[in-house]
Amino acid sequence: MRAAVCERYGQPEVVRIREVPTPAPAGGEVLIRASATTVNSGDARVRALRVPRGMGPLVRLRFGLTKPRRGILGLEIAGRVESVGSAVTRFRPEDRVVASRGFAFGCHAEYATVSEEGAIARIPDRLSDQDAVAVLFGGETALTFLRLGKLGAGESILINGASGAVGTMAVQLAKHLGAEVTAVCSGANAELVSRLGADRVVDYATEDFTRDGRRYDVIMDNHGNAPYARVTGSLKPGGRFLMVVGDLPQMLAATWRKAVITASPSDGAFSAESYRTLMDLTERGVLTPVIDAFLPFEEIVDAHRRVDGGHKVGSLVLTFGLRTP
Numbered sequence: 416m417r418a419a420v421c422e423r424y425g426q427p428e429v430v431r432i433r434e435v436p437t438p439a440p441a442g443g444e445v446l447i448r449a450s451a452t453t454v455n456s457g458d459a460r461v462r463a464l465r466v467p468r469g470m471g472p473l474v475r476l477r478f479g480l481t482k483p484r485r486g487i488l489g490l491e492i493a494g495r496v497e498s499v500g501s502a503v504t505r506f507r508p509e510d511r512v513v514a515s516r517g518f519a520f521g522c523h524a525e526y527a528t529v530s531e532e533g534a535i536a537r538i539p540d541r542l543s544d545q546d547a548v549a550v551l552f553g554g555e556t557a558l559t560f561l562r563l564g565k566l567g568a569g570e571s572i573l574i575n576g577a578s579g580a581v582g583t584m585a586v587q588l589a590k591h592l593g594a595e596v597t598a599v600c601s602g603a604n605a606e607l608v609s610r611l612g613a614d615r616v617v618d619y620a621t622e623d624f625t626r627d628g629r630r631y632d633v634i635m636d637n638h639g640n641a642p643y644a645r646v647t648g649s650l651k652p653g654g655r656f657l658m659v660v661g662d663l664p665q666m667l668a669a670t671w672r673k674a675v676i677t678a679s680p681s682d683g684a685f686s687a688e689s690y691r692t693l694m695d696l697t698e699r700g701v702l703t704p705v706i707d708a709f710l711p712f713e714e715i716v717d718a719h720r721r722v723d724g725g726h727k728v729g730s731l732v733l734t735f736g737l738r739t740p
């Protein structure tokens with residue numbers, strides 16, 4: 416099969432499409448033939464080893480000291496089940512699914528194996544594979560943080576970095592939960608986030624939300640330039656800060672600050688339950704997929720460049736062959 420192999424840490428050009436052996440599903444695994452995947456901020460961070468301050472050594476330990484141990488990046492895949500292992504009972508060939516191997520990566524390839532007990536869900540008939548895969552990365556991150564932060568109906572939330580993969584899903588999920596949403600993004604994306612449901616939009620280039628005297632029940636930082644120390648004055652008493660991006664000192668400080676919420680891999684992202692929830696919300700029209708661009712798999716280096724720019728809108732989808740259905 417063809418796979419995008421990341422041969423070392425570095426610029427987008429370190430990713431090359433190569434022929435590699437097609438994986439075979441073990442007993443409890445399904446083999447998925449890809450129709451779509453995404454290149455997202457997680458892939459680009461590991462590829463470039465561009466991580467928040469203090470995290471570099473930890474990331475090298477986890478993903479590889481001198482180069483990514485698992486050369487094929489890619490967190491998620493949409494496609495059809497090609498074959499199943501002998502112990503698989505819930506999926507069969509030709510099922511349309513979205514799935515993830517989490518930080519084991521491996522989805523920037525024509526085929527990937529996933530445990531049937533892992534993060535895998537059927538794609539509803541009315542959703543295309545591309546739309547289904549586009550809501551996963553941002554959706555599972557936003558869902559996990561909003562759940563941990565216990566955002567409730569009638570509460571107010573400010574979402575910093577509201578127009579990216581995580582932000583566009585967070586705006587929609589927060590509205591669905593009945594919150595009043597303030598979205599912070601560039602002026603160019605103000606109309607988009609309003610359409611997604613934001614009640615108010617702050618253009619970060621012309622306004623500083625920490626200086627306008629408003630206070631929120633929840634503040635979510637998806638960019639890293641609104642750390643807890645900067646936004647404490649904008650939180651109501653009892654307010655929660657969702658630290659989607661944070662460096663090592665901020666992560667350590669979070670362990671003793673009740674108001675600061677971080678997420679660990681055991682908090683529900685990359686799970687079948689979160690994928691089923693996201694498919695259901697998307698099928699019902701609660702979530703609208705936001706897609707920056709569709710690129711053919713062969714243009715994966717350009718996709719990494721676009722993600723590195725830090726201004727993509729929603730998700731960047733790579734397609735294999737024809738669009739479906």
Ligand SMILES: NC(=O)c1ccc[n+]([C@@H]2O[C@H](COP(=O)([O-])OP(=O)(O)OC[C@H]3O[C@@H](n4cnc5c(N)ncnc54)[C@H](OP(=O)(O)O)[C@@H]3O)[C@@H](O)[C@H]2O)c1
Nearest residue numbers: 456556576578579580581582600601604619637638659726
């Ligand atoms: N902790 C976790 O579990 C977790 C999970 C997923 C992602 N993340 C992290 O979350 C971050 C966001 O991920 P993503 O995939 O949503 O990224 P993304 O799609 O690249 O979006 C980045 C967004 O940041 C906005 N932005 C740029 N400059 C800004 C500024 N000065 N102030 C406010 N917003 C600004 C951009 O909006 P404009 O284009 O409008 O400027 C863009 O929409 C990444 O750092 C990622 O590593 C963490």
